[in-house]
Amino acid sequence: MSTYTGKLLRVNLTTGATAVESIPEQVVRDFMGPRGFGIKYLYDELKPGIDPLGPENKLFLGASMLGGTFGQGFAKWGVACKGPATGGFAKAVCGGDFGARLKIAGFDAIIIEGKAEKPSYIHIEGGKAQILDAAELWGLDTEETQDRLRQRHGPKTVAACIGPAGEKLAKYAAIVNDRRTASRCGTGTVMGSKNLKAVAVNAIGVIIPHEPQTFKRLSRELVESLKANQSRMGLTEFGTTTSMKKYSGERHMTPVRNFREGTLEGVERITHTEFNKFKIKDYGCYGCMTRCGKVRKVTEGPYAGIVTEGPEYEGIFALGAVIYNTDPGFIIAGEALCDLYGIDIISTGVCIAFACELFERGIISAKDADGLELTWGNHAAFYPLIEKIGKREGIGELLGEGVKRAAEQIGQGAERYAMNVKGIEMPGYEPRAVKGYALSYAVANIGSTHMWARPFSDLDYRTDPLADEGKGELVLLEATRQAIGDCITECVFGNRGLNLELRNQLLVAATGIEEFGDQAYLDEAGQRILCLERAFNIREGFSRKDDTLPSRFRTEPLLNAGPATGQTVRNLDGLIDEYYDAAGYARNGIPTPQRLKELGLEYVIGEIPASLP
Numbered sequence: 001m002s003t004y005t006g007k008l009l010r011v012n013l014t015t016g017a018t019a020v021e022s023i024p025e026q027v028v029r030d031f032m033g034p035r036g037f038g039i040k041y042l043y044d045e046l047k048p049g050i051d052p053l054g055p056e057n058k059l060f061l062g063a064s065m066l067g068g069t070f071g072q073g074f075a076k077w078g079v080a081c082k083g084p085a086t087g088g089f090a091k092a093v094c095g096g097d098f099g100a101r102l103k104i105a106g107f108d109a110i111i112i113e114g115k116a117e118k119p120s121y122i123h124i125e126g127g128k129a130q131i132l133d134a135a136e137l138w139g140l141d142t143e144e145t146q147d148r149l150r151q152r153h154g155p156k157t158v159a160a161c162i163g164p165a166g167e168k169l170a171k172y173a174a175i176v177n178d179r180r181t182a183s184r185c186g187t188g189t190v191m192g193s194k195n196l197k198a199v200a201v202n203a204i205g206v207i208i209p210h211e212p213q214t215f216k217r218l219s220r221e222l223v224e225s226l227k228a229n230q231s232r233m234g235l236t237e238f239g240t241t242t243s244m245k246k247y248s249g250e251r252h253m254t255p256v257r258n259f260r261e262g263t264l265e266g267v268e269r270i271t272h273t274e275f276n277k278f279k280i281k282d283y284g285c286y287g288c289m290t291r292c293g294k295v296r297k298v299t300e301g302p303y304a305g306i307v308t309e310g311p312e313y314e315g316i317f318a319l320g321a322v323i324y325n326t327d328p329g330f331i332i333a334g335e336a337l338c339d340l341y342g343i344d345i346i347s348t349g350v351c352i353a354f355a356c357e358l359f360e361r362g363i364i365s366a367k368d369a370d371g372l373e374l375t376w377g378n379h380a381a382f383y384p385l386i387e388k389i390g391k392r393e394g395i396g397e398l399l400g401e402g403v404k405r406a407a408e409q410i411g412q413g414a415e416r417y418a419m420n421v422k423g424i425e426m427p428g429y430e431p432r433a434v435k436g437y438a439l440s441y442a443v444a445n446i447g448s449t450h451m452w453a454r455p456f457s458d459l460d461y462r463t464d465p466l467a468d469e470g471k472g473e474l475v476l477l478e479a480t481r482q483a484i485g486d487c488i489t490e491c492v493f494g495n496r497g498l499n500l501e502l503r504n505q506l507l508v509a510a511t512g513i514e515e516f517g518d519q520a521y522l523d524e525a526g527q528r529i530l531c532l533e534r535a536f537n538i539r540e541g542f543s544r545k546d547d548t549l550p551s552r553f554r555t556e557p558l559l560n561a562g563p564a565t566g567q568t569v570r571n572l573d574g575l576i577d578e579y580y581d582a583a584g585y586a587r588n589g590i591p592t593p594q595r596l597k598e599l600g601l602e603y604v605i606g607e608i609p610a611s612l613p
């Protein structure tokens with residue numbers, strides 16, 4: 001017995017074939033879970049140079065490693081593919097209950113290949129999968145889609161689906177499960193490119209760990225240790241909205257007006273205490289006691305009556321600070337739209353900020369924006385703009401491409417205002433105020449995201465966030481720990497204050513794999529995953545030139561940002577050198593043959609030319 005099923009479901013949408021395969025034990029030991037399995041299968045099976053939106057791309061969905069057990073805060077699941085925005089490795093992580101149900105259905109993962117001739121969905125039940133007609137679902141939003149699937153297959157049906165934005169190939173389309181999204185990197189776009197509306201699962205039961213009694217005892221100990229954590233308790237009350245007061249109001253780390261400034265006038269209107277006034281109930285992913293999700297309802301003003309689960313800190317950044325809005329009702333309503341259309345809220349907000357800056361500088365006009373006055377904070381214009389992006393209508397067609405591609409189409413120097421790394425819009429921490437994030441964004445294999453390597457010690461002032469050196473080891477450690485967490489499907493919120501030793505013992509009791517009790521073994525696995533992701537990208541033509549930041553951060557001093565005022569990222573090259581040295585990459589950003597061998601990735605040598613001995 002083990003929390004691994006050892007089974008992978010392969011579905012070919014072109015041929016209609018489905019097959020159940022065994023996952024080799026060595027792959028389980030070396031790559032551990034969704035993110036690791038995802039890069040291993042994609043590296044092995046995708047030919048370099050394929051179109052991310054062509055039938056040759058594959059969509060990998062990985063179930064929770066401990067899903068379906070009573071382990072606390074391990075319900076997340078992962079998605080991976082070749083990304084439509086970067087052209088390199090893409091991954092996203094999602095909460096909800098899909099991961100646990102997929103595991104209970106008997107699968108550690110699904111690989112979806114090819115392209116369906118017409119809109120389709122996959123239904124999994126009783127250890128089998130069917131490809132079914134989705135004509136009636138096509139065009140529905142993500143809530144309607146899940147409702148309709150429950151009507152068809154029963155009230156306990158759980159689905160991961162796309163909305164209209166994924167169908168229309170917006171480059172930052174998300175996959176939505178229940179009230180949660182796998183939002184970053186355009187995994188929903190790849191799903192849409194396959195004419196795949198949803199993957200629905202019907203499965204009830206529990207997963208029995210390898211050593212049930214030990215697992216039970218350790219789970220209880222873990223719960224007791226988590227109960228005492230104040231920070232985690234704050235999440236139960238407020239969700240991640242508490243970060244707004246800390247990172248924006250006090251530490252000036254939240255980007256304002258398209259990453260020009262660090263202070264948001266009126267931030268007190270959109271802090272956790274204000275958002276709590278809209279709370280109507282809590283929401284939790286499968287089996288989670290923290291329940292950091294907050295369902296909120298707008299009570300007055302133009303958005304009165306709109307209900308959504310959210311926003312989180314990143315949503316407040318995206319529909320608040322970066323577009324200079326402090327109306328909480330709009331943030332709630334805008335988040336609802338993003339979730340229903342199935343678009344990443346961070347990319348959406350940064351696309352709006354980009355459009356506002358172009359509007360301010362006269363590069364685009366109201367005529368270009370379908371009559372919308374895109375002035376800072378003008379949420380009356382932003383609400384229809386989000387709808388246009390979700391439907392890909394008018395200016396929404398252009399902005400649905402993401403800031404990098406949109407800027408290339410607009411020309412006139414618009415690239416200077418397109419805040420992205422490798423084609424992914426930047427998240428809610430100002431890199432000039434948090435140099436650990438400057439480095440993390442630049443070197444992330446998937447483009448700039450806040451959860452690739454979160455530099456906790458910079459954020460909490462345990463290290464100097466403004467220091468221009470000494471970040472290489474920090475970013476490597478956090479990137480490694482995140483890669484492990486994405487395999488264990490461990491929630492960074494629900495597991496605040498997690499005792500790693502206890503967690504590792506739990507993994508052994510769950511899986512029966514003794515090596516998982518050794519943190520050094522897990523760290524090596526995490527670095528193996530990072531290294532293979534990088535190799536995937538290098539095979540696609542990436543190199544050091546892609547590990548960079550927009551010129552704004554290197555040349556324009558940050559404005560109005562407390563102690564970070566006047567900061568630039570002066571030493572990006574030095575920071576990157578530090579990271580490469582720590583990770584075992586040559587100064588061209590390519591893993592050395594020696595490092596590849598140490599990590600058991602010999603087969604990569606020779607496939608990435610610059611690593612030849």
Ligand code: SF4
Binds near residue numbers: 073074288289293492
């Ligand atoms: S803490 Fe929040 S995100 Fe994490 S598992 Fe619980 S409800 Fe989901």
